[in-house]
Structures are given as structure tokens and as C-alpha cells.
Amino acid sequence: MRGGEVPSDGAQGCGRDVAPRSQPPTQRSPFRQANEQMYSIRTFLSGARMDIRHVPFASAVWFTGASANVQQNSVEWQPWQLLDRRDLRLPVSQVLASVLGRTRQHLASRNSAFDGTLQQPSGAQCREIASRLRPRFEVALGAADYRQAREQDLQHFLDEQYEALDVMEAERRVLFTGAAGTGKTFLALEAAKRASLEGLRVRFACYNRLLGRWIQRELGGFPGQEAGSLHRMMMDLAGVAPREDASESWWSEQLPLLALEALFEREDPADVLIVDEIQDLSEQAYLDVLDLMVKGGLAGGRWLMFGDFERQSIYGTADGRRALKERSPSLYERGLYRNCRNTPRIGRTAADVSGLADVYRGFRRPDDGVDVTFAPYSSPEEQERMLARVLQTFGDERFQNDEIVILAPMVEGAAFHARNPALRNRLARYGEHGKKVGYATVHAYKGLDAPAVIVTDIDAVEGERAESLLYIALSRATDRLAVLAHRDALEQMWANVTREKRP
Structure with missing residues (x-):
């Protein structure tokens, strides 16, 4: 039972919290409920034609969150049937063995037909009782169960990531670097959600189109978020669409220029800028656009960037990190080294x-x-x-x-x-x-x-x-x-x- 529910008036104690939440509260005391369940089990086993005449059956109530102060004896329960949080200091097996031992003595003193000297239940009896009460069965897990278990397994922060969140709070401009699977995108999403809850307007950009769509879905329920691939954002700003035969130079040179023109006209920077895959967006033309997307620019604004310049830079320049540091000399760089994605x-x-x-x-x-x-x-x-x-x-x-x-x-x-x-x-x-x-x-x-x-x-x-x-x-x-x-x-x-x- 939860703390604060210890009955203090003997047999009149009320067990309102013992009934399942879906049922109305009961006025039967927890001791009476426990005793009824004990007799129910005993009756079930007797009906299964088991010889349990000398097997002690016990009931007790454990108030794990409170200390019991018994002022009087009760006709409903014995003092050793009342357990409280002080009993948690002992191993559970030792506490239960003590209850069973006291029960054996109590039954032997009250019932001449009960032989307390017999060491029952025996090992064989215990196995049979367990088999009767809890028959073996196979748990059939469906595909949805396996999927949920895999997803939940991935969504836990490491100590390293908690420290990274602390860095986000302390520093205005942070570059997080790490190999694949070190939680960069996970941290970026968490930062965007926290900024949204602060009432801040966030721009969240990445390089990859599929990743941008996924980020949009993840942040769909958070207000003040503009998320997607940087190229998609630039097209929306400029109000243009690519031709089917658009060249590489259109994407990397002409489109950024069109986006810059729109940003100059709008003068509508975000409070916070978050960039994932920065190793692929460190070309000067892209950095020019990012500079106008946040209040204070890259040199003085509030931003977080995540990337892997050593292992995943397949689009950006070799000196992308240097280019970013030239734009923001006061940036704080933090490495991520523990893999939280892969086995x-x-x-x-x-x-x-x-x-x-x-x-x-x-x-x-x-x-x-x-x-x-x-x-x-x-x-x-x-x-x-x-x-x-x-x-x-x-x-x-x-x-x-x-x-x-x-x-x-x-x-x-x-x-x-x-x-x-x-x-x-x-x-x-x-x-x-x-x-x-x-x-x-x-x-x-x-x-x-x-x-x-x-x-x-x-x-x-x-x-x-x-x-x-x-x-x-x-x-x-x-x-x-x-x-x-x-x-x-x-x-x-x-x-x-x-x-x-x-x-």
C-alpha cells in the first residue's frame, strides 16, 4: 500500500486505495482484503486435490511508504502481519520468511490438527503449488511489441548527452562534433523542443531532404518551428522551384543568392538557429544564408550546430570547420564520443x-x-x-x-x-x-x-x-x-x- 494509508483505528481501518483504479473504493480494510485473497488461494488449491493440511498460509499488509504506530491490538490482524517501510531495510525474502514462521507458530497454537513441526511445504510441494497458481505459457509478442521495444530502447539520454544539454544552456554558440550514432540529431531535436517551450522562434536546417522531412514531422506539434532542408528553406524564402535540369551551380550558387535577397528584404531572423549536418553546409554561400537567418548572425547570435567533419563530409569542403570558426571566433566546440544508436x-x-x-x-x-x-x-x-x-x-x-x-x-x-x-x-x-x-x-x-x-x-x-x-x-x-x-x-x-x- 502507498504511504499515508496506514489504518490507525484497528479493525475499522479503511482500505480505499487497495481497490483497482477502475473500480469504486472499498470500505474493507487492507487486512481483510489480504485475508480473503489468502483463503481464496487455499480454497483453489484444495479443490485441485492437493494435500495442504500442514502447509501454512499467511497474509500480511506492507505499507512501504510509511511507518506504522500501532496503539492497540486488533481482532482482525496480528502485529507481525503489519509491515512498514522500516522492514525494507531487510531482504524481502527474510521478511516473508519471518511472516511465514510466525504464522506457523500461530496456527500450531490455535489448531491442533496443524503440525507445525513438519517442514512443509517441501520443494516438490512448492513446485506443484507454483504450477497450479501460475501454469507455464508462451508469451506471444506481436510485431508492434517488438517495434515499441526497439524504439524505447533508443530514446534514453546518456550522461554525455545530459552534459551536452547543460552546455547548450550555458553557451550561446556551440558546435557539437561526433561520429555517426553519437546522438547529434537527437540532441538537436531536444534543443529545438526546449527552445519552443521557452516561446522562442527556431529555424532548424539540415542538408538532406529526407532528414528534413523527418525533422518536420518530429517537431510538428511544437509552435514557432521552421524546419527542413536548407535548400527547401531557401526555395520557400525566394519563392522559386528548381527546373528539372537544374545544375549543381543552381543549387549551390544561384539559389543561395536568391535566398539572400529575400532575407535582406524580409529582415525576419529567428531567435535560435539549429543546423544538423553542418559539415555539408559549410560552403561560404550557405554560411552567408545561415548568417542572416538568426538574430545577431553567426558571430553574435544564438545557435547550435552538429556535424562530423572527419567521417561524413561528402558534400562540404575540407576546411568547413575553419570556415565556421572564422564566422564565429567565440564558438564553443564540444565532442560526442559514445555511440547510442548501434549495437x-x-x-x-x-x-x-x-x-x-x-x-x-x-x-x-x-x-x-x-x-x-x-x-x-x-x-x-x-x-x-x-x-x-x-x-x-x-x-x-x-x-x-x-x-x-x-x-x-x-x-x-x-x-x-x-x-x-x-x-x-x-x-x-x-x-x-x-x-x-x-x-x-x-x-x-x-x-x-x-x-x-x-x-x-x-x-x-x-x-x-x-x-x-x-x-x-x-x-x-x-x-x-x-x-x-x-x-x-x-x-x-x-x-x-x-x-x-x-x-
Whole structure:
């Protein structure tokens, strides 16, 4: 029982809090309720033709949050049937054994038919009683149960992240850097939500279109938020749409100029600027736009930026961090080093085969004992068979179609070219996949993650850019990862792993 509900008037004590919340409160005391339940169990076991004549049955009430002060004896209960928070100092097993022992003595003194010297229940009797009261059964967990457990497992802060939140409160301009899976986007979202609750207007920008849409959905219920990819924001500001044949220079040069013109005319900066994937948005043209998006600009405004300049900079310049520091000399830089996304085997494998040793200082998630699957192929047909086989395995492990993502370094990969009708009908382009298995390029999916990831079409791993792309692809998986690679590419991956770490 909860604290504050200790009856002080003997048999008249009221157990109003003992009844389930969905039922009206009862006027029966907690001792009477406990005693009735005890006799109910005894009657049930007797009806099952068990010999329990010399088995002591006891009831007690434990007020775990209060200290009981008994002023008088009660006709309803014995003093040793009343437990309070002081009894919590002892092991629970010791407290219950004491109650049973006192019960045995009490029954022997009151009932001549009860033999208190018999050491009952015996071990065999205990097992039979447990079997009768709680028969063995299999818990059938559905797909939704597994999905909920996986999602809840990921949404816990580490001490490192709590410290990062403290830094956000103390510093006006912070650059957080860390490898994939260290919680950068998670922290960025938390910062945006907190700023919204303070009544501040927030601009939250990222590079990736798919990530921008996901961030919009996550922040949909928070007022004062403008979120999405920076390119989408610039188009909205300028009131323009890209042509189908828009060149790279239109996106990286002309569009930023149009957005700057709109910002100069509007003069409508946000209170707080949050940027994810800053390593891909550190070109001078993009920094010019970001500078006008926040009150005080990059030099004096309130902003938070998150990125990985060493391992995931596949669009930005090599000196992006320097360019940002030139814009804001007083920025505070903080590193994130503990992986909170991947299982240890996935995280270590992603780093090792990509030639990135010692990326993480630890993992939040426990080791589930499941290794990364590497499936070599020599032809497109063999790769398609491997893909179908891995999908079947993931399905057997209760991963739903929309929890599985297929990533390839090119647009027209194995999923796009699937010929098997059953396989082809199970797949769809990510973002349009609904309840099917989505497929996308590694570039498009950067910044996101999925419970189960299949990486296909790894034909070669040569050079830093290819290794970075491989690392980004592999680090998207939270629980299961399969890599379909050409046999030659697998040899290149193992060459990146130190001899001591080779399987």
C-alpha cells in the first residue's frame, strides 16, 4: 500500500486505495482484503486435490511508504502481519520468511490438527503449488511489441548527452562534433523542443531532404518551428522551384543568392538557429544564408550546430570547420564520443571495415550477440538471390517491411533492378514505400537510421570518399545489418581491418 494509508483505528481501518483504479473504493480494510485473497488461494488449491493440511498460509499488509504506530491490538490482524517501510531495510525474502514462521507458530497454537513441526511445504510441494497458481505459457509478442521495444530502447539520454544539454544552456554558440550514432540529431531535436517551450522562434536546417522531412514531422506539434532542408528553406524564402535540369551551380550558387535577397528584404531572423549536418553546409554561400537567418548572425547570435567533419563530409569542403570558426571566433566546440544508436557489433564493424579505428569510446546499447552479415556475390543474379534471402531472415526475426531499408551507393541498385516478381512487389522507393521495404541511395538516407539495413552493390572500396560512404551506409542500422558486396570489395574491406581484429 502507498504511504499515508496506514489504518490507525484497528479493525475499522479503511482500505480505499487497495481497490483497482477502475473500480469504486472499498470500505474493507487492507487486512481483510489480504485475508480473503489468502483463503481464496487455499480454497483453489484444495479443490485441485492437493494435500495442504500442514502447509501454512499467511497474509500480511506492507505499507512501504510509511511507518506504522500501532496503539492497540486488533481482532482482525496480528502485529507481525503489519509491515512498514522500516522492514525494507531487510531482504524481502527474510521478511516473508519471518511472516511465514510466525504464522506457523500461530496456527500450531490455535489448531491442533496443524503440525507445525513438519517442514512443509517441501520443494516438490512448492513446485506443484507454483504450477497450479501460475501454469507455464508462451508469451506471444506481436510485431508492434517488438517495434515499441526497439524504439524505447533508443530514446534514453546518456550522461554525455545530459552534459551536452547543460552546455547548450550555458553557451550561446556551440558546435557539437561526433561520429555517426553519437546522438547529434537527437540532441538537436531536444534543443529545438526546449527552445519552443521557452516561446522562442527556431529555424532548424539540415542538408538532406529526407532528414528534413523527418525533422518536420518530429517537431510538428511544437509552435514557432521552421524546419527542413536548407535548400527547401531557401526555395520557400525566394519563392522559386528548381527546373528539372537544374545544375549543381543552381543549387549551390544561384539559389543561395536568391535566398539572400529575400532575407535582406524580409529582415525576419529567428531567435535560435539549429543546423544538423553542418559539415555539408559549410560552403561560404550557405554560411552567408545561415548568417542572416538568426538574430545577431553567426558571430553574435544564438545557435547550435552538429556535424562530423572527419567521417561524413561528402558534400562540404575540407576546411568547413575553419570556415565556421572564422564566422564565429567565440564558438564553443564540444565532442560526442559514445555511440547510442548501434549495437556494439554494428558500430565497431562499420568503423573497422571503413578504415576508421577508435571512433567510439563506448556504446550505450548492450551486445545482443548478433554479428553483421556479409554476403559475397559475383554477379547481379547472385546478389538478387542474396537480397531475397536476407529479407526472409529479417522477416523471420520479426522485423516488419517498413522497418527494413535497402541502401546502395547508386540510384539504380539491386533493389531497383529486382526481377523476381515476389521480391519486386515487396520493394518501393523510400518515401513512397508505405508498408513495403524502402530502398534509397546512401546519399539520400544520410542522417536517418532504421532497425534493419541491407547495404547492396558494394563493388569497390577505394579511396577516402568510398570509405566514408561505406561508413555512412553501415552506421544507419540500429539492430541488424547485412552487407552485400562483390568478393573483391570484401577483400578491400578486410584490408582496412587491423590483423588483430580480423574474424
